[in-house]
Amino acid sequence: MSVLPAPQNFSVRSTNMKHLLMWSPMTQPGETVxxxxxxxxxxxxxxxSHIWIPSSQCSPTKExxxxxxxxxxATVPYNFRVMAMAGSQxxxxxxxxxxxxxxxxxxxxxxxxxxxxxxxxxxxxxDLGPQFEFLVVYWRREPGAAAQKEHVKVVRSxxxxxxxxxxxxxxxxxxxxxxxxxAIGRHSAFSQPTCVEMQGESLPLALALFAFVGFMLILVVVxxxxxxxxxxxxxxxxxxxxxxxxxxxxxxxxxxxxxPSGRSKSRPxxxx
Numbered sequence: 001m002s003v004l005p006a007p008q009n010f011s012v013r014s015t016n017m018k019h020l021l022m023w024s025p026m027t028q029p030g031e032t033v034x035x036x037x038x039x040x041x042x043x044x045x046x047x048x049s050h051i052w053i054p055s056s057q058c059s060p061t062k063e064x065x066x067x068x069x070x071x072x073x074a075t076v077p078y079n080f081r082v083m084a085m086a087g088s089q090x091x092x093x094x095x096x097x098x099x100x101x102x103x104x105x106x107x108x109x110x111x112x113x114x115x116x117x118x119x120x121x122x123x124x125x126x127d128l129g130p131q132f133e134f135l136v137v138y139w140r141r142e143p144g145a146a147a148q149k150e151h152v153k154v155v156r157s158x159x160x161x162x163x164x165x166x167x168x169x170x171x172x173x174x175x176x177x178x179x180x181x182x183a184i185g186r187h188s189a190f191s192q193p194t195c196v197e198m199q200g201e202s203l204p205l206a207l208a209l210f211a212f213v214g215f216m217l218i219l220v221v222v223x224x225x226x227x228x229x230x231x232x233x234x235x236x237x238x239x240x241x242x243x244x245x246x247x248x249x250x251x252x253x254x255x256x257x258x259x260p261s262g263r264s265k266s267r268p269x270x271x272x
Contacts, residue, residue: 004091007082014105016128021066031086034060042076075184077101107188110179114194121164135178140171167198
């Protein structure tokens with residue numbers, strides 16, 4: 001069997017927990033070149049007699065790269081090797097110069113979009129995968145202020161709009177974000193702050209005081225109306241019985257008055 005040269009420039013590029021193996025192309029006139037990728041983790045090396053496992057994504061592949069993200073499941077050193085095959089010809093294995101550990105991945109600040117909706121800030125973060133969390137920091141920008149009071153919110157996954165708290169109209173707020181990966185105990189740098197001005201204007205102090213006084217006056221009127229209505233209902237339902245003046249003067253001396261109990265009572269007569 002003829003032997004092809006081993007693939008050259010075999011290396012790994014890892015960004016934001018996405019791990020990609022790459023190598024230089026190999027040409028074989030009249031033949032399609034296939035590549036086979038295998039890996040060996042710490043477990044295979046120590047406990048399984050150094051066996052090699054074919055990559056789940058690219059054994060074989062015609063591409064010049066192989067995504068091995070799903071093959072790397074632990075934060076331990078991994079060895080990789082690649083072999084070329086064209087027809088009946090094969091190459092020797094080409095190995096990585098140094099084992100790869102996913103904790104060396106390059107973490108970049110997350111892409112972020114900040115918009116204003118009503119009096120809320122809405123933050124959209126790129127989805128970097130299930131292993132990522134995000135630290136969202138926002139603050140009100142005060143021109144000339146020495147220190148800005150920052151608020152922090154932890155977001156469990158990307159690609160989901162995050163609504164921050166109600167903001168003051170007319171004010172300027174800034175937001176920045178950082179990516180976190182607990183599996184490797186690392187985080188990215190913060191993104192560049194994005195600032196958004198909230199729509200609307202703040203109420204002047206005099207207008208706010210006027211609105212408060214107006215509210216108190218309305219409250220007093222409502223309470224007086226409720227009290228007056230209670231008085232009207234009281235006298236309508238349970239009126240006090242008072243004899244008219246004509247009846248009081250029309251009752252003669254010595255005449256009897258009918259009492260509610262059914263008994264009569266004679267009026268005392270004046271001495272002559």
